[in-house]
Amino acid sequence: MSTSVTCIAPVNIAIIKYWGKRDDDLILPINDSISVTLSTDNLRTKTKITAGPEIAKNVLRLNGVEESFENPRIQRCLQEVRRRAKAAGKCPNPEMLEWNILVESENNFPTAAGLASSAAGYACFVYTLATLYGIESEELSGIARMGSGSACRSLYSGYVQWARGERTDGSDSLAIQLAPASAWPEMHVLVLVVSDRKKATASTQGMATSVKTSELLKHRVSVCVPERVKLVQGDFDTFGRIAMKDSNQFHAICLDTFPPCFYMNDVSRTIIRLVDQINNLAGENAPIKVAYSFDAGPNACLFLLEKDVAEVSAIVRRVFPFNESTAEEYYKGIPNDEPAMQAVPASVLESFAVEEPNLLRYIIHTKVGEGPKRVD
Amino acid sequence: MSTSVTCIAPVNIAIIKYWGKRDDDLILPINDSISVTLSTDNLRTKTKITAGPEIAKNVLRLNGVEESFENPRIQRCLQEVRRRAKAAGKCPNPEMLEWNILVESENNFPTAAGLASSAAGYACFVYTLATLYGIESEELSGIARMGSGSACRSLYSGYVQWARGERTDGSDSLAIQLAPASAWPEMHVLVLVVSDRKKATASTQGMATSVKTSELLKHRVSVCVPERVKLVQGDFDTFGRIAMKDSNQFHAICLDTFPPCFYMNDVSRTIIRLVDQINNLAGENAPIKVAYSFDAGPNACLFLLEKDVAEVSAIVRRVFPFNESTAEEYYKGIPNDEPAMQAVPASVLESFAVEEPNLLRYIIHTKVGEGPKRVD
DSSP states (O other): OOEEEEEEEEOEEEEEOOOOEEETTTTEESSOEEEEEBOTTTSEEEEEEEEETTOOSOEEEETTEEEOTTOHHHHHHHHHHHHHHHHHTOOSSGGGGGSEEEEEEEESSOGGGOSOHHHHHHHHHHHHHHHHTTOTTSOOHHHHHHHOGGGGGGGSSSEEEEOOOSOTTOTTOOEEEEEOGGGSTTEEEEEEEEOOOSOOOOHHHHHHHHHHHOHHHHHIIIIIHHHHHHHOSSOHHHHHHHHHHHHHHHHHHHHTSSSOOOOOOHHHHHHHHHHHHHHTTTOTTSOOSEEEEEOSSSOEEEEEEGGGHHHHHHHHHHHSOOSSSOHHHHEEESOOOHHHHHTSOHHHHTTSOOOOTTSEEEEEEEEBOOOOEEOO | OOEEEEEEEEOEEEEEOOOOEEETTTTEESSOEEEEEBOTTTSEEEEEEEEETTOOSOEEEETTEEEOTTOHHHHHHHHHHHHHHHHHTOOSSGGGGGSEEEEEEEESSOGGGOSSHHHHHHHHHHHHHHHHTTOTTSOOHHHHHHHOGGGGGGGSSSEEEEOOOSOTTOTTOOEEEEEOGGGSTTEEEEEEEEOOOSOOOOHHHHHHHHHHHOHHHHHIIIIIHHHHHHHOSSOHHHHHHHHHHHHHHHHHHHHTSSSOOOOOOHHHHHHHHHHHHHHTTTOTTSOOSEEEEEOSSSOEEEEEEGGGHHHHHHHHHHHSOOSSSOHHHHEEESOOOHHHHHTSOHHHHTTSOOOOTTSEEEEEEEEBOOOOEEOO
16 A cells, blocks of 8 residues: 655765855755765665555654654655645645655765765655655755755756855755766766764854854855856866865854864865875976865865876875775775776875874765666 | 173964065065063073174074074064164164174073964064164064064063054054053963974965965955954953954964965864863853964963963863873973862863873963063
């Protein structure tokens, strides 16, 4: 009698950062943001939703652990998808819209690693629910946005812009695709997951405090971001430099907040210096080879072109040795091209100082990827 | 035949930070700054200058090590003091102005600790030279400024403002005393010297890169600083909150610089969180008890009133235990009031988590103090 649908949705990494809401309930941002959707081959949320008349109450299970369904953000997404499904009249079995649901969601990466799991999670929840109710082709980003702001960007593949919008009801604060993943097939991504024992400020709370207290945030929003949004669609050098500057500016705003919130740690800063050193290998004014971006956590997302993956990976491996993991645990995702890595000249490698072991938990090699899809 | 003079000069800590020059040669700043002069009882440079016809060449010895006298900043200060001495005609022995000099300078704190040693050093050099040549009563801050910008503030006691000035020749970019040390006798200072193995960007280079690349710096200079300069002379709560916000904003600008420069480390951030926790002991909206300020390095300067010294010291001691130093090496400066520290309730202390040992190298307890003086 019950029906179920299973879908997956990707993680996205903002290169122009979202930080600050103009409406806390509707989750409307104070500035546009631009993100890159990462491949679901390596990082994804998978969500199965079962609807049935025999299900006694709504249940939410995240990575096997039952969580409260009373979360207002979950409630709002559920109500909004149902409202649209009723209006569209495409539900294969309209009775289903009254049944309770069982939501089982799991990530193929540790939630605690701070890898934007709420964006993938809400995108997957909304997309799976819409698929179950027969409206997966509707514009869903405005609904996912009400679950977690950045989730709206995980509904599209490739390069995605989330518009600030002007309306107070949020109806124009939606995500659009700027370019598909296939537009730039050479783009690769290395996610460096940093060991960290400190619990950071939750980003919802952090951005609320920034909006209240940071004087520099006003200037960022009115002057810096609009300019960057216009410039970012250029070559890799332009893209990478803007990504780095915007990541730095976002963390600068966090520091200008009172009391300040910190997301990067000393290892994050070592990664920033390392990227700078790699980019200076060919001279100070040469086009860059690799760019970093840090979300509200210590992990780095490195963007680079396929031709530079072997060299950069070999350097990262040298600088951040491990001895608590096996190589398979340490390097995840797209397999290393070992012969190409071996070919990196020793003179290049040896110009980089080796840090103490185990500063990174692991490295995920991935690419730009597709949006959500049904997998059952 | 030779003549010598020995003077001391204090360290100062900016609470509204100087960051960025409008003229690199004359060292003219892009914004006003305000500082607190620390007591020479605990932190000072002592400089002896000997002039004599038998001295074959100019010699500069810092902490016993000979340094180049060709440094253009040293040369400029020397020439400018001599020019003024000639113009004033007060030199007891005008021949002396043609003799070579031997400069012997030493700090009573480690230079490497990043405690604004160049400010105290140039202030002491200029003051000692002026004393030797009989012009110590002249306005010397414009000369010290040409050695090291912040040195101009070390020529005055208490609370000092260095004006940006408007003129291109720098003649109005001088320091003035806002209030003597005696105006606020309850003000105490704890300097937390943080262990750090990374060499930071030199501040001269860092601020030049900030001026070139930080978009947020323009807003800081034109909007934030002028407002803070007006507000800072209030009660301790106002003073302390502005000091903390301006320190944070300065480090935010460093992070918004490309490539970013980092001066605080994870221990600095732990201190910031600790201060926030201490200030919340009496409730989130209670007046603050302690404020931090970080210069271009990881060390914290904590400002607090005498009545709170025992409690704050006891908490800092608990959070940052040591086992590589003796208590005498670890707590320097004004002696601890042990009975008052013992009286801090265990329930207060136990609300603070203990960090791993030796994150701090030592703690210096001092007060606001006097300007340079002759000591021989």
